[in-house]
Amino acid sequence: MFDDLPPDLDRLEVLRTWHQMWLARIDDKMARLRKEQEQQARAEEVRVERAPDWLIEYGLNREAIPNAVHVGDCSMAGKRSKGVDSDTARRALAGGVTACTFCRPDTELGILD
Template sequence: MFDDLPPDLERLETLRTWHALWVARIDEKIRQVRVQAEQQERAAAAREERRPDWLIEYGLNRDAMPLGVHTGDCHMAGKRSKGVDADTARRAIAGGVEACSHCRPDTALGLLE
């Protein structure tokens, strides 16, 4: 058998203590990473629950006209978007507001086939 450990009890106990401390540090880090992952999952679930089904994007001006309609998960929706219900999104598209060419809310709303 391959035995590269020291032969005396004192050094073996020192190695045992050293490695026990490292195992404790590793266990604590694993616990911290698991807690952080759970917090991130909860935060992502909360964001998912708050996400609206439809978005209307507005221009820079406070009283600006709507610029576009997006689905709630569209990556192209800007920061000046507001959540709306399906009827409001349909009326906006029917009223001439441009439907996003990436997420195609007009198709999802049943306005186009």
């Protein structure tokens, strides 16, 4: 049935040992990946639970002038965003900070031009 295998017991034992070693390596890698996926899923749950309702995105300069206001879960918000409450977001929009055109926080907050 398996004519491509070596005909002697010694070489078959070597092949079996080699395959066992590879299976152990594969099992270890799979276990590590599963653990990483579980950790990432837990971290994502924590991140989603802590997502603020509103974000203000700041510029690169030292004065950190606000560039835009976003809804808390907006995917367009940059890394230089800080969570704020609704009153702070409204004041920023009223003060001339741009509303994100993707998530439209001004509409969500009930601010009309």
